[in-house]
Each structure stands twice: as C-alpha cells, then as structure tokens.
Amino acid sequence: xxxxxxLLAIFFPPLSVIxxxxxxxxxxxILTLCGWVPGVIAALVILNNPNRWNIxx
Numbered sequence: 001x002x003x004x005x006x007l008l009a010i011f012f013p014p015l016s017v018i019x020x021x022x023x024x025x026x027x028x029x030i031l032t033l034c035g036w037v038p039g040v041i042a043a044l045v046i047l048n049n050p051n052r053w054n055i056x057x
Contacts (some may be wrong), residue, residue, distance in 0.1 A: 005047060013043035022048055 009016035032039025
C-alpha cells in the first residue's frame, strides 16, 4: 500500500479502492455517504487486507 493510495483513501475513499472490484467500491461509497470516517476505515481495511482474492474469469 503506497503513500499515494493512503492519501487517496483519506481524501476520497471510493476512488482508492476502484481496482478492488465493484463490490468494494459500492461498500466504501455507501459507508462514505453515511459518514466520512467509516468510509476511510473501510477503504484502509480493504487496501491493507493481505488475503485479497484476485479472481479472474
């Protein structure tokens, strides 16, 4: 997780998880609408998760 990605997660959380999939973006977007802090926390947790599933079809 790079410094730019952390700054992006703090200032605009949904944009920081755009490459993690549609579900992650949707969850972070909804949490950001509920409040800025839940969106930032969710984005940082998603970005810092070492067990990411990279499923390609």
